[in-house]
Structures are given as structure tokens and as C-alpha cells.
Amino acid sequence: MGGFPNGAGTDIYARRLAEPLSRALGVPVVVDNRSGAGGNIASEYVSKQAADGYLFMFGTAGTHAINAALYRRLPFNVINDFTPVVLLGDVPNVMIVSPEKRPNFRTCQDVMTAARARPQAISYASTGNGASTHLAGAQVAVAAHLDMLHVPYRGQPGAIASLLAGDTDVFFNQTGAAMGPIRQGQVRALAVLTRERLAALPDVPTVSEACGLPPMDTSTWYGLLAPAHLPAPIVNRMNTEVNRIISTPEFREWLIQNQAITPPAAPNTPEQFRQTLAADVARWADVVRASGATVD
The missing domain is CATH 3.40.190.10 (Periplasmic binding protein-like II)
Structure with missing residues (x-):
């Protein structure tokens, strides 16, 4: 599930990934976008579903790091209510x-x-x-x-x-x-x-x-997350299959040259994703504070 409309960067990537992932898993992978509130609508929905391996969220640093700083109250916890599965790349x-x-x-x-x-x-x-x-x-x-x-x-x-x-x-x-x-x-x-x-x-x-400005990097990440407490065998299977797909020469070429997205470095484990998520919550809180950005 994605939190942004059709045609968004997340949608483009998700649809490109869905076909080879369907073949690898032997089941249809359907992209369902539920946009609104900066991705919070989709995040809240996913956070409240069963951790059965049939629902994953195409999350971003926006939905799971920036929003934690922008919104005073979220109906979910960006860390505790999700299972980080696999990073998909850095997006400038x-x-x-x-x-x-x-x-x-x-x-x-x-x-x-x-x-x-x-x-x-x-x-x-x-x-x-x-x-x-x-x-x-x-x-x-x-x-x-x-x-x-x-x-x-x-x-x-x-x-x-x-x-x-x-x-x-x-x-x-x-x-x-x-x-x-x-x-x-x-x-x-x-x-x-x-x-x-x-x-x-x-x-x-x-x-x-x-x-003529100081060096700047506003890159964010894309990643797959699931509801909290997804069983480790499912997490590892999905991590393995997605890593295999996005590390092929064809997919890497598409990411780098077609999307200008930097593929994640190996081994790209769920634990590494968890650490990235935790660090980004703190990093983007500083950026939000410095920029003065607010939510209506």
C-alpha cells in the first residue's frame, strides 16, 4: 500500500517492483494507493492490520520520519507500530x-x-x-x-x-x-x-x-514496512526476494539512470533499515525545526 496518488514517485517504483515480486512470491502483488495527510492515512491503516504477510506499506522518510516531527499527534507510532522489512533506495x-x-x-x-x-x-x-x-x-x-x-x-x-x-x-x-x-x-x-x-x-x-549555497542533501528513502510483529520468516523471505530483484543489473540501471535513485548498499538487512528509520526520525526533526515548516 502506498500513501500517495498514482503517478507519485512511490507509485512508479511500486509498480515497477510489483511484477518481478509477483513472480518471485508466486502470488499477485497489487499496488493500492490511499493518499492524504502526507501519507498518514495509509500509515494508520497499515498500522492497524494483522501482521500476516499479505499487506506491506511502501513507506518513505516522509511518512515514517518527517511526519513524526510535523504532527503533534499521530494515530500510530512510526517505530513501534511497524516492522521495517527492506530499504529500496535513496531519493534526492x-x-x-x-x-x-x-x-x-x-x-x-x-x-x-x-x-x-x-x-x-x-x-x-x-x-x-x-x-x-x-x-x-x-x-x-x-x-x-x-x-x-x-x-x-x-x-x-x-x-x-x-x-x-x-x-x-x-x-x-x-x-x-x-x-x-x-x-x-x-x-x-x-x-x-x-x-x-x-x-x-x-x-x-x-x-x-x-x-552558491552551502552543500545540501535533501535525499529521503523509500522502503517496505509491515504491521508490527510480522514473523521473522516472512520478514526475511520478503527482504531476500526484494533485495534479489533490486540488485539485478537491469533493475539497478532503471533506478540509477531512469529514476536517479541510489540503490541501497548490501546487505540491506531489516535491522539496518530499523536503525536508519530511528536515526532519520531525529535527523528530520532538526530539519523541520530549522526550516520552520508547519502543517495546517
């Missing part, structure tokens, strides 16, 4: 604009100059309050001392549509969903919010190179 953000609607925005410096000249006049879209696409924009704005208008949408389709229509000016999108529009020429990539350039976008400078 990329700063994009519409070359048709904003032809004057050819570089990050162009955007910053416009934002400084007209406070609150330059807007950035996001996939929702508190999403990584929101925090990425907030981090850039804070670092560059910009007063930009945040415009949240309910997921990827609305946010990208607003950019293409000219309703918003900038989108700090996740690469998994942005690569298609970038390669089709629908959007222009101005900077990647990582410390090093991405193999899939070698000509796109880092935010440090393009914007």
Missing part, C-alpha cells in the same frame, strides 16, 4: 521550472534574484505540507534568505500540473517523478539538492554550484 530532490511558462528562469540564480526582488511573489509547489518537496524548498529558502510562497498540493499530479500551467514558479521535486518530464523537455532542471551531481543528470549542477 531536483529544482525544476517550466521553460514555457518561466523562460527567464534559466538558472537558480535567476530564481533567487526574482524572489529577492519581490518577496512572496515567487511560489514553489509541493506534494503536500511537510513532504520532502516542501522541506527541500523551505531549506533552500532559509539558506538563501528568500521569502517564497509555498503552495501545497495533494500529491504529485497536482503539483506538477500547477508548474506546467504557470500557477507556480518552482518545484523541488523528487527525482523519481521528475525524470520523465525532464527528459521530455516539459521542465528544466536547475539544480540537484545533493552534495554531488547525479549520474542520471550529469549536466545539472548541485545546489551549491548553481545557487
Whole structure:
């Protein structure tokens, strides 16, 4: 189960994984997206289901680390109510604009100059309050001392549509969903919010190179989780099968070149995922506090 709409980066990855995973497990793997509240609707549903091995959540650092800092009260515990199964990769953000609607925005410096000249006049879209696409924009704005208008949408389709229509000016999108529009020429990539350039976008400078800002990395992770207390044999079987699939040359090529996602390093165990989750809850709490991001 995913917590974001069809067409989101999580949806794209989940559907690519579902077919080979179905063959490996010998049962159909169905992708069911229940979007809303930054992924909390899906998270709450999964947290209350039986740990029988038939339901898994395609979680993110947003649903299971960022939200823990953004929301004062969650109807679930991001650590205790879930079983970490396997990490699926690290997902960076990329700063994009519409070359048709904003032809004057050819570089990050162009955007910053416009934002400084007209406070609150330059807007950035996001996939929702508190999403990584929101925090990425907030981090850039804070670092560059910009007063930009945040415009949240309910997921990827609305946010990208607003950019293409000219309703918003900038989108700090996740690469998994942005690569298609970038390669089709629908959007222009101005900077990647990582410390090093991405193999899939070698000509796109880092935010440090393009914007003159300190090095920054807003990457988040994708991962499979299950309800708490999933039996160890099921956890290990799913971990093994998913690791086998995503480590094949074909799948790694798709992740790195098509999605600009960094595959997890071996051995990628459930315990390593658990440690990553716990560390990220603390890390993103600091980011949320520094960015000033809030949830309506």
C-alpha cells in the first residue's frame, strides 16, 4: 500500500517492483494507493492490520520520519507500530521550472534574484505540507534568505500540473517523478539538492554550484514496512526476494539512470533499515525545526 496518488514517485517504483515480486512470491502483488495527510492515512491503516504477510506499506522518510516531527499527534507510532522489512533506495530532490511558462528562469540564480526582488511573489509547489518537496524548498529558502510562497498540493499530479500551467514558479521535486518530464523537455532542471551531481543528470549542477549555497542533501528513502510483529520468516523471505530483484543489473540501471535513485548498499538487512528509520526520525526533526515548516 502506498500513501500517495498514482503517478507519485512511490507509485512508479511500486509498480515497477510489483511484477518481478509477483513472480518471485508466486502470488499477485497489487499496488493500492490511499493518499492524504502526507501519507498518514495509509500509515494508520497499515498500522492497524494483522501482521500476516499479505499487506506491506511502501513507506518513505516522509511518512515514517518527517511526519513524526510535523504532527503533534499521530494515530500510530512510526517505530513501534511497524516492522521495517527492506530499504529500496535513496531519493534526492531536483529544482525544476517550466521553460514555457518561466523562460527567464534559466538558472537558480535567476530564481533567487526574482524572489529577492519581490518577496512572496515567487511560489514553489509541493506534494503536500511537510513532504520532502516542501522541506527541500523551505531549506533552500532559509539558506538563501528568500521569502517564497509555498503552495501545497495533494500529491504529485497536482503539483506538477500547477508548474506546467504557470500557477507556480518552482518545484523541488523528487527525482523519481521528475525524470520523465525532464527528459521530455516539459521542465528544466536547475539544480540537484545533493552534495554531488547525479549520474542520471550529469549536466545539472548541485545546489551549491548553481545557487552558491552551502552543500545540501535533501535525499529521503523509500522502503517496505509491515504491521508490527510480522514473523521473522516472512520478514526475511520478503527482504531476500526484494533485495534479489533490486540488485539485478537491469533493475539497478532503471533506478540509477531512469529514476536517479541510489540503490541501497548490501546487505540491506531489516535491522539496518530499523536503525536508519530511528536515526532519520531525529535527523528530520532538526530539519523541520530549522526550516520552520508547519502543517495546517
